[in-house]
Amino acid sequence: MEETIKVSIGGISFAVNKDAYQRLSLYIKDLENHYSTKPEGKEIINDIESRIAELLLESHTKDEVVSAERVDEVIKIMGRPSDFDEEEQGEKGSETKSTFQARPEEPATGSDTITRRLFRDTTDRVIGGVCSGLAHYFKISPVWVRLFFAIFLVFKLFKFGFFFHFRSFVGSISSLMILTYIVLWIVIPEARTRIQKSQMFGRDPGVKGVEDEYNNPDQPHGKWLGRLIKIFIGLILLLIAFGLLGAGWFAFLGSNKFFGVTPVSIMDYLQMPWWWGLLGKISAVLFIVLPILALTYAGIWLIFSLKRPKWHPGLIMFALWILSIIGLSVFSSDKVFNMASSTSTFKKEFVKSYDTLYVEYAKLPETLDGEKVEWMKMADYIDEAVGKNRASNYVVDWDVKSDNGEDEVHVNDESPYDRDYLLYTTSGKKNKKYALYPKIHVLFKNSSSIVTEEDSLGNITTKIVKDETITPDLEVTVEKILSSKKFFKEGDDEEAEEKLVEIRDSLIILHPNIASKKRKFDGALVSTKLFLPDSSVVIIK
């Protein structure tokens, strides 16, 4: 069997037989000797090699073994260096080396000949080729980059955590890294062509070989400082983006811990047409997400000096962002939402004066919207969601201190949530429902007075006199925290008051205001003030 040798000519591999190899070697040597002293010698030899490859491909398929005869023909077409008859024959040096060489196992591991470019290597990929692309860019093994991302994925999937702080931290970092991967996947182009593949490794596409970086005119040293500044600015932009992402993450997903829903989906629980909610949601998400995306994009773009895409992503993002601002301002405009809350107060009458009054919280419905529901106190839900000790950090202060200096009795002091308004929620994460009981303040009227009397003898006696005629009062206040002239009907307040606060003789029944995605929250907060003679007793069930 004839011995064949694999060689790389002009970046393309050929199988040649031994004779052909020797002839080619000699020819290339000849060229090297001829051009060794010329500055453009290397380039000329590379060009000639490319042409030889092209000529060989004209008559050979890639796998066919190249014969000595064919090599001779090609050399004849190309001509010997002496035939070129270029002016002086320089002294023979050995500086210039041809790239013609027995094919090495790995691509040349020397210095770069051209600027390294970041591409996704889809020929060596697990998901999108991002890791291998990054590895090529930083001249490391893809294994390390993959390991780096894989660790975060594992953390994310299995929720490793030894104690709360660590889990929370690792969890958000992991989410961030996974998001980063996705962003990189989108932003980094795939290495499709041979040129791009060569650039990915920092090789000259024409030659698969070693060239000295310092001899390369394509990369003047002056550009280094510019590159460095670009990378620095890019890193800062990325840092800001990550910071914003953290904040956005917290506002949109992390705050799950507030009410069991994200602020964005809270809109689903408010009484407004669906399209209005949609406008608000899209605008809000775009408003937060776009700057993060833009910063990330700009950062990556600067660091890896990527090509500017034709579709102007920056401009599009900016335009969308402006639109989102317009959307948000329309959404929350004064005409629709009157954020300044309106209040109306009603008096409820008791039939007569009672010594003992009862306050009862009506039972929560067991089924709602055709579903069986399990209620739990908001405070308990939060404890479960974020961990007992951390709950206080997430507390929304519903407490409204009375401003008239009256002595206030808090009905329930268990947690800041239900100190005033008792808020219940359903367990589970999906399709949450909320039940808000009216707030009750018990205030005592001074029914006794100290009466000083002087008799005819001049004796002064003081006695406490009780005024038995004072009857309890119940004042119901309906406060609209969201009042939209457009979406909320007039006369709602009275309806709410009648629906939620009921008096049956000496019993005050507080009904929950229930909100779900089907029964939207009308924005009414109902609070009651119970004025009692200080001789009375209140029993709260």
Next chain:
Amino acid sequence: MEIKDQNEMNFDLNAENIKAQMRKGVLEYCILSILRKGDSYVSPLIAELKEAKMIVVEGTLYPLLARQKNQGLLSYRWEESPAGPPRKYYSLTEKGHKALEVMDEAWGDVIKTVDFIKNGTTALSKEI
């Protein structure tokens, strides 16, 4: 083998030499002229030059291209080829275009001059 007369051999060499010298000067002009018609890579360039019998061996072309590139008359970019190695697409630079204009003028003058000397009458005499 036929042995040639010494003089005849000398003449042969000289004739070859003269042809080669003339070709080389004109070759550069031709390369630029072809590129004026549009950017091209080496193969079509060679094909056209061969057809016009401007070059015999292809190797001649590369040092010229390299030199013209270094003089700033040409520039090149890499482009994919459907099969085989990526190609260097050469194109004329601004400087190349200007140089070509000068060459055009010079070439016209040379033709006129040679015509005039050989035939005694032509465009040149009409101008005078």
